[in-house]
Amino acid sequence: MTTAFLPPGAYRPPVDRWGTFARLAASLPEGSVAVVDRTVAKLHPTLLPTLEARRPRAIVQLTGGESAKSFTALEKVLAGGLSLPRSGTLLAVGGGTVGDVSTVAAHLLKRGVRLVQVPTTLLAAVDSSLGGKGAVDLTVRGRVVKNPAGVFHYAEEGWLCPEFFTTLSETQVxxxxxxxxxxxxxxxxxxxxxxxxxxxxxxxxxxxxxxxxxxxxxxxxxxxxxxxxxxxxxxxxxxxxxxxxxxxxxxxxxxxxxxxxxxxxxxxxxxxxxxxxxxxxxxxxxxxxxxxxxxxxxxxxxxxxxxxxxxxxxxxxxxxxxxxxxxxxxxxxxxxxxxxxxxxxxxxxxxxxxxxxx
Structure with a gap:
């Protein structure tokens, strides 16, 4: 069975594409939905104009960090993707938390849309953007419990753009x-x-x-x-x-x-x-x-x-x-x-x- 006939989010071998974001984004279908970490957008001023040139249905900006893995953030992404057809693409540009909530959203929107992961942190690049898992957090007795509600939804592509790693702090590396x-x-x-x-x-x-x-x-x-x-x-x-x-x-x-x-x-x-x-x-x-x-x-x-x-x-x-x-x-x-x-x-x-x- 070729990947073209796999159900949305089903396991597929990773397709890693290395290059500048501008070059890779040229292949993004028009009418996609992008989820972008606000901090990344500020650090890389050409990011949003590059996306806007692809005429997206929506660009949803989230604040990265654990708060991005909330039902509030998930609802924001889902709302941005309401008009996305089942054949559409959701692009996740950010660290692991943005990638996680985007994975859940891609699984839920129209019962599964195409997902492209663009990890902008080293942690997301080596781990969370690969393997199909996405999750959001829940609060139990006043404490946040990580990842109890989640999905498997494999990305069709992973874009590895070294330019994003140049703005990482020593701590993030x-x-x-x-x-x-x-x-x-x-x-x-x-x-x-x-x-x-x-x-x-x-x-x-x-x-x-x-x-x-x-x-x-x-x-x-x-x-x-x-x-x-x-x-x-x-x-x-x-x-x-x-x-x-x-x-x-x-x-x-x-x-x-x-x-x-x-x-x-x-x-x-x-x-x-x-x-x-x-x-x-x-x-x-x-x-x-x-x-x-x-x-x-x-x-x-x-x-x-x-x-x-x-x-x-x-x-x-x-x-x-x-x-x-x-x-x-x-x-x-x-x-x-x-x-x-x-x-x-x-x-x-x-x-x-x-x-x-x-």
Whole structure:
């Protein structure tokens, strides 16, 4: 079956197109709908005129960040796309949060329209713009729970425009690098060794990360077989840290710190050998530059333990009995999924709240 006859949003191998936004946008069908991060539009003044030249039905501007993954933002995108035919195109230009809400909107509009992802952050380029997943957040007992309501809707194309990466801060580069290194540490031991010897250039980092993620997604495009769980390494406690920070901690930094906590859980359970945990933590510190453990400690100390339990219980990866279904590192490039009881991770709590390695 050719991709032309696949239902909207169905799995399809990624079509990555590299180049300037102006060159790639020349192929955008007239009458499309574009969702654009306001900050990106300000940093790149030719962006909106380039889109307007394609006579779009609407250009919906959103403020990037976790607030973009709300039902309010989703409704704004849906309203902008009301007149879009089912054969139309929705273009998402922004970081991961803009891409997420656009993915949900593309799935819902006319029961599925064509989606093109244009990631403007390194984090979105290496991760969220690939793999078909989109989601919005919900608030549970006053805390924002990430991604409980979502869809699978694969983009037909991904546009990689290096010009957008030139305006990223050092912090944003670190966040994306941490997500890329997560895939290297958990999926490719030989690439890990090469990265440790010689840190990769940004373009290579993006291409390697997208290749690694696609190697997983192609085998389990809708997470029916559990193979994609490996991509959640660092996410269990990473999402908690993001939430208790009220999302002042970015997703990339949250995943970085979450990997450190996952290494601790793995060591405690005897899944992660001590030397493997040490190598991984050292690589994260020396390569992308994971924030220090004191950052995680400061966040965990500010939240009542019962709130942490609530957030973990609401995690979509939790087991039926409330146990955490965590991805743990058994060797560089190899992971295992384990159910982790509450009493296990609570044993690590004193060290975690002091900012020290257990």
């Amino acid at each position: 670190r966040e994306g690098s941490l997500e890329a290194w997560k895939m290297v540490i958990s999926l490719d031991a030989s690439l890990f060794r090469r990265y440790v010897r010689t840190p990769p250039a940004l373009t290579k980092l993006v291409k390697d990360a997208r290749r690694l993620k696609e190697s997983v997604c192609s085998q389990d495009p809708y997470e029916h077989q559990g193979l994609r769980r490996v991509l959640n390494f660092g996410h269990t406690f990473g999402h908690v840290l993001e939430s208790v920070s009220h999302f002042k901690l970015s997703h990339g930094d949250g995943v970085g710190l979450g990997m450190l906590l996952a290494l601790d859980v793995g060591r405690l359970l005897g899944v992660t050998p001590g030397d493997v945990a040490a190598r991984a933590e050292e690589a994260l510190a020396n390569g992308p530059g994971v924030p220090g453990r004191e950052r995680a400690a400061a966040l965990l100390r500010r939240a009542p333990l019962k709130d942490i339990v609530t957030l973990l219980g609401a995690d979509k990866k939790a087991g039926s009995a409330g146990e955490l279904r965590m991805v743990l590192l058994s060797a560089i490039g190899t992971t295992e999924v384990h159910d982790v009881a509450e009493h296990t991770w609570r044993e690590l709590w004193p060290a975690w709240t002091k900012g020290v390695r257990p």
